[in-house]
Amino acid sequence: MPLDAVCLTALVDELAPQLEGAHIDKVQQPARDLLLLSLYTRQGSRKLLISAGVGMARLHLTSERFENPDTPPMFCMLLRKHLVGARIDALTQPENERMVILELTARDELGVETKKRLAVELMGRSSNVVLVDGEGVIIDCLRRADFGEEAYRRLLPGMLYRLPPKPAKPNLLELSGEQLRAAIGAAATDKPGDKRLMDAFSGLSPLIARELASRAERGGDLAAAVEAYAESVRAREFTPVMVLEDGQPRDFSFMRITQYGAAAACEPRGSFSDLLEEFYAGRERAERMRRISHDTVKTVRTLRDRQARKLGQQRAELARTADREELRRRGDLITANLWRAEKGARTLVCEDYYAEGCPEVEIALDPMKTPQQNAAAAYKEYKKAVAAEQHLTKLIAEGEAMLDYLESVLDLLARASSEKEIAELRRELTASGVLRAPKGGGKERRAKPLGPMRFVSSGGYEILVGRSNAQNDELTLKTARRSDIWLHVQKSHGSHVIIRAEDSLPDARTMEEAASLAAYFSEARDSGKTPVDWTRARNVKKPTGALPGKVIYTNYETILAAPDEALTQTLKA
DSSP: OOOOHHHHHHHHHHHHHHHTTOEEEEEEEEETTEEEEEEEETTEEEEEEEEOOTTTOEEEEOOOOOOOOSSOOHHHHHHHHHHTTOEEEEEEOOTTOSEEEEEEEEEOTTSOEEEEEEEEEOOGGGOEEEEEETTSBEEEESSOBOOOTTOSOOBOTTSBOOOOOOOSSOBGGGSOHHHHHHHHHHSOTTSOHHHHHHHHOBSOOHHHHHHHHHHHHHHSOHHHHHHHHHHHHHTTOOOOEEEEETTEEEEEESSOOOTTGGGSEEEEOSOHHHHHHHHHHHHHHHHHHHHHHHHHHHHHHHHHHHHHHHHHHHHHHHHHGGGHHHHHHHHHHHHHTTTTOOTTOSEEEEEOTTSTTOOEEEEEOOTTSOHHHHHHHHHHHHHHHHHHHHHHHHHHHHHHHHHHHHHHHHHHHHHOOSHHHHHHHHHHHHHTTSSOOOTTGGGSOOOOOOOOEEEEOTTSOEEEEOSSHHHHHHIIIIISOTTSEEEEETTSOBOOEEEOOTTSOOOHHHHHHHHHHHHHTBGGGGSSOEEEEEEEGGGEEOOTTOOTTOOEEOSOEEEEEOOOHHHHHHHBO
């Protein structure tokens, strides 16, 4: 569900005592719609996450770590200028609005205290973050909005900041019992209960409307269910609740949700910040990576599809060379029967001494050529077919290797967890000649290469996992000692995995854990048990001229392993 006004009220009630009096130490903008305020509070250091993303709009404390861009966005720089060192005086929520206002005391360039406000509007597609000075004038916004001269709200620097206009429908929390019943009675009776509530009142999310209608169906009175809900909200009876379906978060709320029955579990959480972080963290990380990798994925997919079409054409051409021996036989038969062929003839009838019994055959001739020229043309076509077969066989082998490489890059892009990993994959593609080097690339600041992912097994062995094809080569051929254990998922794309074993053979549990990591960091991530090959690193070689990540190995054994995300997080060093 979206963060509705009542859920936001519960959140503000929780955050206000923790954040009032806190000082802003840092301002970061890891993504276009995401802000991170590092705070010094009475309880210690905290991080306040503010998201204005579509479908992700929220505000809560977080412990998640974010990767920041090399160059901060302009809005981030502006917030740093005005907010670093500022004190949070209050956290308020305008009545029945999906927004939170941070009342701040900051200091200007001369050290004079000034009042400012950071308005966090969490209103779906219209979500925004607006910095306002003490006079109510907009300093700047995350998203500037100019709706024309007659618009009620123009969110531009220098304009007066106004709250959103009040909805036409009444807020049920402001109505008496009689007024509630009258409003419900006035709604269209031919609609389901939740639709009637949405038509009658503002401030109700679809989830809560369905929940009240569901409770009314069991209790028999819609107005009574709404009255009980209003009393509960006025009494601030809030509980952070996660709705789980098959163990995965489906929804969240500030009250117990019963409408799904046995189809979903309803579990309380320790705080609303914990609730929101659990619900959104994975989704936002996936969406952020999708945006970051979109252009690269699109480019590689285009190259992959083009390569696949090219291979199809080359295989079709190769198939057409299959009758090349027939061309040679034709030339031999014409040459052997020149005395029979007449100039201008369209056919030649002769014995086929290549076939058992030497049956008569009819060979088509070009009447515009002499018999000798017809024979020479057949030999020429034969030689072209032989050369084409050799050339196409080589091209197809190279094309299949390139197609396999591009598929492996797409797999790595799908599993990339940071912007730096995407950048490293782009550098790999450029170094491999798949992508053109960007103009002015020589002047670009070179980022420090990422090292392999590091894990420690339950037996104490260090396990290294490659992040890219180029890093797989580095890890396997240079970093690994000859006696280390090398693992790779069988017959699929995936990361190279190294167990730093020296001369010993790791315990069975370590081997199982490393194999699970190999399965998890591969195309088999979403499957069940999959075969994983392992051998000593000395048995792994790179073919001459092979593309990054391509190796061959011998003297290997195979074990079955299942990808396990929880185990991956447990072993992470």
